[in-house]
Amino acid sequence: MGKSKGVWGFASDRYEQLAERFRPDFRRIREGAVYRELNRKLLHEEIRLLQERRFGALRIPEEEGGFGVSIPELFHLLIELSEADSNVTQALRIHFGFVERILNLPDGDRRRRWLKRIADGAIVGNALTETGSAQVGSYNTKLALREDGLRLNGTKYYSTGTLYADWIVVGATSEQGDVVTAIVPSTASGVDIVDDWEGFGQTLTGSGTTVFRETPVEPDDVFTRETYAKYATAFAQMVHLSTLAGIARAAAIDVAASIAERRRTYSHAAAGRSSEDPQVLQVAGRVHSQAYAAGALVLKAAESVQRAYEARSLADAEDDANVEAEIEVAQAQTVVAGLVLDAVAAIFDALGASATIRSKALDRYWRNARTIASHNPLIYKERIVGEYAVNGTHPPFAWQTGIGSPLQQDPAARVDNVRPGPPS
Structure with missing residues (x-):
């Protein structure tokens, strides 16, 4: 695996020391990635390896x-x-995302x-999205109160990570009609993880029912909506963008080696050889450059989320910091997805038909990137950025899928003192 020094750029001595702690584990994970992909071996x-290293406590x-x-x-x-395995x-x-929610709680026993x-070492998974008849929002x-306590009933899909989790974050409607989050052990009675x-991509993430x-x-262990970090949506999207950037790096490394x-x-x-063919080398160079650019954009956008985190107790600055983070991350998403999808498709131009052999599993890069890029649709992010640039409209900070008309944007979200983009 490539280190931070070299083609991907240098972050800091502190980061290098931190990353070296986990890079042997990342290498071990990467070594088994193709086998797991071909044999559908779950994670x-x-x-468990990352749990032992307390990776979840970063x-x-x-x-x-x-x-x-x-x-x-x-x-x-x-x-x-x-870069090692985007499924992980x-x-x-x-x-x-749940850790950020806990970090934003007031000091107390729950926190x-x-x-x-x-x-x-506890790992938290999710059961939020429903594919049935639930209305948007x-x-x-x-979640209902019985004689012997609170009880949860329902069916979820896209339960990413829950197969591997100790606890599950569950979205539910209370008896009062409020949207709440219940946290339950994955081994609790009545829980069935399928x-x-x-x-066709990210096949090992456990994103089922x-x-x-x-x-x-x-x-x-019942949380109200008010306990979400205000930058939570930007943070969640940043995980997808980091995943895309890592996929591009892995594809770039593999195409160069091949x-x-x-x-x-x-x-x-x-x-006479691909390693001396200027056209083939041009493809390798383009893929590496796209991977570099994707990573650089992700890390730049991450700075805006850090600023939102730091501003969470500053009333005058918090709202502006959250808006800026959401817009920066949305802007990054619209570009990073295109860079990565182009890069993972281009590797086949350099390697020819033999690259499609199933045992090489090079197709997983495109399938995984396409799957990740299909979350939080790009067309809506582009529109949201445009509305902000032209009209100063605040982005939505939380959203759900479902049946029915979309939730209307609060008219107060418009910011009249925001300077739009440069005139045409």
């Missing part, structure tokens, strides 16, 4: 038993992990209890 060993403050990394450092590490990063996406669980999954994800039947919930080893060529090629 239990890889997630953002926990050092005094609370974690590593105290910044948001840019976290996403830099997730790029490197995605996506399986941990909700975990890191301390969850910080300790995560510092001790609501859940069919219900590995039925049918997507989770069913809850009268599952007990502790009252203190070109160097390739012996056969074409009668109309520009050289």
Whole structure:
């Protein structure tokens, strides 16, 4: 695997020391990536390895038993992990989002209890999205009070990471009609986790069905919407962007190695070997450059999310910082996805038909990138950026899928004092 020094750029001595702690694990994960892809071997060993290294505690403050990394450092590490196997990063996406939620809680028993669980190695998965008849902005999954306590009932899909998790974040509707989040152990009674994800990419993320039947919930493990970090949507999207940047790096490394080893060529090629053919080398150069650019954009956008995190207790600055983070991340998304999808498709131009051999599993880069890039549709992000640039309209900070008319944007979201882009 490529280090931070060299073609991907140098971050800092602090980051290098941090990354070296995990790079042997990343190399081990990468070594088995093709075998897992071809044999559909789930990620239990890889997630357990990272649990043993307390990778999930990266953002926990050092005094609370974690590593105290910044948001840019976290996403830099997730790029490197995605270079090893993008499935692993996506399986941990909700975990890191939940950690941010806990970090933003006021000091108290609930915050301390969850910080300790995560510092001790607990992994959190998700059961949020529904594919049934739930209306936009609501859940069919219900949290109800019985004689013996709170009980959860419902069916979820896209339960990414839950196969590997100790705890599950569940979106539900309370008896009062409020949207809440219930946190339950993955081993709780009534929980049925099904590995039925049918997507053509990210096939090992466990993004299938989770069913809850009268599952007990502790009252203190029910969170209201107000406990979400205001930068949570930007943060969640940044995990996808880090995953895409890592996929591009892995594809760039593989195409360079394959070109160097390739012996056969074409009668109309520009050289006797691919490693000396200027047209083939041009493809390798373009793919590496696109991977570099994708990573650079991700790390730059991560700085805006860090600023939003730091501004969370500053009333005058918090709103502006969150808007800027959401827009910067949306702008990065619209470009990074295109760079990466182009890069992972171009590797076949350099390697020819033999690159399509299934045992090489090079197709996984395009399938995985296409799957990741299909989340949070690009067309909406482009429109949101345009509305902000032209009209000063605030971006949405949270959204859901469902049936029915979309939720209307609050008219107060328009910012009349925002300077639009340069005149045409």
